[in-house]
Amino acid sequence: MTPAGGPPPYPSRDADARPSVAASPAALRRLADDLFVEARAAAARRGTPDLTFMEVCGTHTMAIARYGLRDLLPPEVRLISGPGCPVCVTAMGDLDRVIALARLPAVTLTTFGDLIRVPASRSSLAAERAAGADVRVVYSARDAVEIAAAEPGRQVVFAGIGFETTAPTVAAALLEARTRGVANFSVLGLHKTMPLPLKALLELGETEIAGFLLPGHVSVVTGSAGYQFLARDFGVGGVVAGFEAHDVLRALLSLVRQATPAIEIEYARAVRPEGNLVAQGLLARVMEPCDADWRGLGVIPGSGLRLRGEFAALDAERRFAIHAGEPLEPAGCRCGEVLRGVLDPAECALFGARCTPEDPVGACMVSSEGACAARYRYRGLDD
Numbered sequence: 001m002t003p004a005g006g007p008p009p010y011p012s013r014d015a016d017a018r019p020s021v022a023a024s025p026a027a028l029r030r031l032a033d034d035l036f037v038e039a040r041a042a043a044a045r046r047g048t049p050d051l052t053f054m055e056v057c058g059t060h061t062m063a064i065a066r067y068g069l070r071d072l073l074p075p076e077v078r079l080i081s082g083p084g085c086p087v088c089v090t091a092m093g094d095l096d097r098v099i100a101l102a103r104l105p106a107v108t109l110t111t112f113g114d115l116i117r118v119p120a121s122r123s124s125l126a127a128e129r130a131a132g133a134d135v136r137v138v139y140s141a142r143d144a145v146e147i148a149a150a151e152p153g154r155q156v157v158f159a160g161i162g163f164e165t166t167a168p169t170v171a172a173a174l175l176e177a178r179t180r181g182v183a184n185f186s187v188l189g190l191h192k193t194m195p196l197p198l199k200a201l202l203e204l205g206e207t208e209i210a211g212f213l214l215p216g217h218v219s220v221v222t223g224s225a226g227y228q229f230l231a232r233d234f235g236v237g238g239v240v241a242g243f244e245a246h247d248v249l250r251a252l253l254s255l256v257r258q259a260t261p262a263i264e265i266e267y268a269r270a271v272r273p274e275g276n277l278v279a280q281g282l283l284a285r286v287m288e289p290c291d292a293d294w295r296g297l298g299v300i301p302g303s304g305l306r307l308r309g310e311f312a313a314l315d316a317e318r319r320f321a322i323h324a325g326e327p328l329e330p331a332g333c334r335c336g337e338v339l340r341g342v343l344d345p346a347e348c349a350l351f352g353a354r355c356t357p358e359d360p361v362g363a364c365m366v367s368s369e370g371a372c373a374a375r376y377r378y379r380g381l382d383d
């Protein structure tokens with residue numbers, strides 16, 4: 001426990017932009033001890049046997065599994081995963097359109113590696129590549145611009161999947177392509193934005209969520225101000241967390257300590273309330289809000305990003321006639337429920353049996369940020 005009147009014996013809340021200091025095992029233990037005491041008090045104060053917190057970000061899901069943090073949690077604290085893995089929340093119909101684009105003979109389809117093995121309705125990019133399609137993994141949209149510049153005979157399309165973290169880099173690539181006159185580059189804009197799915201989840205009300213571990217990477221760009229509605233309109237607090245073990249535990253400690261729901265930042269070495277204004281400006285210059293289809297949540301108005309009309313010439317949606325069939329969800333896959341936090345990955349009947357990272361049935365088992373992949377990789381089948 002924290003000694004009365006003294007500072008906590010573990011890394012305290014970031015006061016400024018100093019780099020992260022890794023906590024020692026003993027410091028983590030003390031942090032967990034404080035969480036035990038304060039979670040019990042918070043549960044009693046709120047008159048509930050347990051407090052369910054949702055980690056929104058897929059990177060948090062993976063960090064929590066990798067550090068084995070669930071084993072350190074008090075019985076009053078339950079952690080569930082949310083819709084924060086961009087590949088996982090991409091709707092089947094959108095995956096099918098990526099596949100349809102990859103099948104066009106003139107197209108070189110570029111994407112991040114996470115997407116390659118994700119099952120679409122009838123195929124995957126890996127299967128299409130094996131069948132002869134020109135599918136290439138890139139590390140940034142700018143890499144795709146370079147490919148287009150080097151191969152003017154190809155139509156190079158970048159599959160733009162991700163949240164506010166990656167969207168500004170895609171916006172920058174689009175501006176660069178336009179400035180350099182790389183006319184054979186285009187983007188299929190499937191980006192999504194973060195705050196609105198949390199509103200959708202709370203409105204659905206399937207699970208009593210006591211608070212959110214808010215995403216670290218996304219909040220670097222967006223800031224924390226956009227989450228205020230959670231506390232104001234829904235009475236649910238949130239804490240922006242970093243990705244070290246002590247970051248997550250400290251954010252949980254802040255959540256259980258909240259007497260009044262509030263939005264806090266426990267990742268001040270990277271996140272400011274107002275976010276990164278340069279990245280926001282870049283994004284606003286190139287993209288605008290649109291409706292987006294989320295796996296598990298359906299269409300959420302205004303939660304996606306599309307290219308502004310000024311960039312229509314670089315919009316793959318307008319450049320190509322994309323014909324994809326009716327989307328088909330894999331039989332038995334319950335990714336939608338996992339992404340809404342109503343189903344633990346291990347509760348899916350296919351988990352670890354028919355569905356493994358080597359032979360995935362659903363997106364949540366493929367992505368490096370997927371809840372099923374995290375559970376399988378770090379907890380195995382024991383639970």
Ligand code: SF4
Nearest residue numbers: 334335348355362372
């Ligand atoms: S274990 Fe596999 S099939 Fe089940 S929800 Fe997860 S990804 Fe889908």
